[in-house]
Amino acid sequence: MGYRILETDDIPAYLHERGHWQNLxxxxxxxxxxxxxxxxxxxxxxxxxxxxxxKQALPWVRVAGPSWPMNPDxxxxxxxxYEQIAKVAPDKIPAIHGYDPExxxxxxxxxxxxxxxxxxxxxxxxxGPHTSARIGELVARLSFATSDFGMAxxxxxxxxxxxxxxxxCKITExxxxxxxxxxxxxxxxxxxxxxLAAAFRADAxxxxxxxxxxxxxxxxxxxxxxxxxxxxxxxxxxxxGTPVVxxxxxxxxxxxxxxxxxxxxxxxxxVSEERARALGTLSDHEDQLRLSWEAFESxxxxxxxxxxxxxxxxxxLDRFLRRVWTESLGYAGTEIIRRIIGFAHLTDLTTLPxxxxxxxxxxxxxxxxxxxxxxxxxxxxxxxxxxxxS
Ligand code: SR1
Ligand code: MG
Numbered sequence: 001m002g003y004r005i006l007e008t009d010d011i012p013a014y015l016h017e018r019g020h021w022q023n024l025x026x027x028x029x030x031x032x033x034x035x036x037x038x039x040x041x042x043x044x045x046x047x048x049x050x051x052x053x054x055k056q057a058l059p060w061v062r063v064a065g066p067s068w069p070m071n072p073d074x075x076x077x078x079x080x081x082y083e084q085i086a087k088v089a090p091d092k093i094p095a096i097h098g099y100d101p102e103x104x105x106x107x108x109x110x111x112x113x114x115x116x117x118x119x120x121x122x123x124x125x126x127x128g129p130h131t132s133a134r135i136g137e138l139v140a141r142l143s144f145a146t147s148d149f150g151m152a153x154x155x156x157x158x159x160x161x162x163x164x165x166x167x168x169c170k171i172t173e174x175x176x177x178x179x180x181x182x183x184x185x186x187x188x189x190x191x192x193x194x195x196l197a198a199a200f201r202a203d204a205x206x207x208x209x210x211x212x213x214x215x216x217x218x219x220x221x222x223x224x225x226x227x228x229x230x231x232x233x234x235x236x237x238x239x240x241g242t243p244v245v246x247x248x249x250x251x252x253x254x255x256x257x258x259x260x261x262x263x264x265x266x267x268x269x270x271v272s273e274e275r276a277r278a279l280g281t282l283s284d285h286e287d288q289l290r291l292s293w294e295a296f297e298s299x300x301x302x303x304x305x306x307x308x309x310x311x312x313x314x315x316x317l318d319r320f321l322r323r324v325w326t327e328s329l330g331y332a333g334t335e336i337i338r339r340i341i342g343f344a345h346l347t348d349l350t351t352l353p354x355x356x357x358x359x360x361x362x363x364x365x366x367x368x369x370x371x372x373x374x375x376x377x378x379x380x381x382x383x384x385x386x387x388x389x390s
Pocket of ligand 1: 036175176344
């Protein structure tokens with residue numbers, strides 16, 4: 001039949017055809033699309049005992065419409081990423097019930113009993129002790145398993161080839177790693193930020209450092225990444241008294257620098273911290289970079305003895321982790337900056353009564369993280385940049 005764009009009314013028959021739902025009499029469907037790229041529908045039974053989510057990639061960027069075409073085969077990358085993550089951290093992603101490559105649609109667990117982390121944080125909630133640790137652990141497990149430490153060389157080459165994702169990588173190369181530093185129609189910002197946006201475009205040092213990070217993004221196939229690990233790609237909650245953390249939306253997945261995943265998460269925690277500081281609701285925000293890094297590092301070190309290639313010795317592990325740390329800081333800086341003067345802004349800042357003071361702080365922090373990343377050798381040094389001693 002070929003690819004067709006699913007509408008709300010199509011979902012019952014679609015789920016039936018695909019063998020996911022027998023009795024269509026008791027099904028109701030609503031669209032809950034929220035992200036920038038795709039459509040999501042939730043189907044549930046009248047008695048509330050059964051529900052499924054259907055996510056479909058459109059042939060364009062959802063928030064931009066048909067004027068920004070985008071190959072829907074990005075859903076293939078998402079399905080492949082879920083497969084890889086399921087091997088090492090099945091408890092940290094939604095259950096996937098099926099992938100339909102013809103329609104670029106995933107049928108998956110309904111997570112509407114959980115909350116998007118960004119939404120909770122914007123409402124004033126704390127992170128709690130588990131979230132960032134689980135994220136650090138997930139990045140360590142996925143990246144170790146899909147690196148040259150966790151896979152035989154030939155298998156790795158096959159993974160790299162299978163994970164090539166030119167269109168989605170180009171989005172990141174553009175909207176995160178170049179456009180904010182040049183004149184571009186995608187860029188916009190709050191009027192109180194004109195001077196900083198202009199200063200960043202004229203900042204040769206900043207631009208060269210971003211070029212370095214951009215080139216590493218393009219060439220450094222260290223491991224399979226989630227590729228868009230911000231707080232809107234994470235759901236949290238409690239099930240049967242147990243804290244639950246689920247990462248979703250890995251459509252930007254490809255083999256790239258591990259620091260890109262950690263850096264995106266850090267950027268979003270740091271921006272949430274600026275929001276909380278502006279509103280006087282600061283709680284455990286300041287701890288999140290440390291918690292996620294410590295969990296990442298200890299899990300990566302725990303896995304190290306299982307590496308498949310022992311020419312990589314313990315001294316090399318230290319060097320490698322140092323590189324990941326430094327690049328994570330740089331990517332955190334680029335993510336902060338693009339979310340304020342580039343494309344796809346963050347509600348953390350845009351919904352503040354006055355977004356300007358917190359946005360200015362965040363922009364300057366982003367620049368520091370990029371330009372001084374080599375000198376920021378530990379968490380304390382980073383914290384001193386986030387909150388300079390008064
Ligand atoms: C055109 S897409 C803009 C952003 O939305 C996605 O969630 C990624 O963060 C991307 O950079
Ligand atoms: Mg997304």
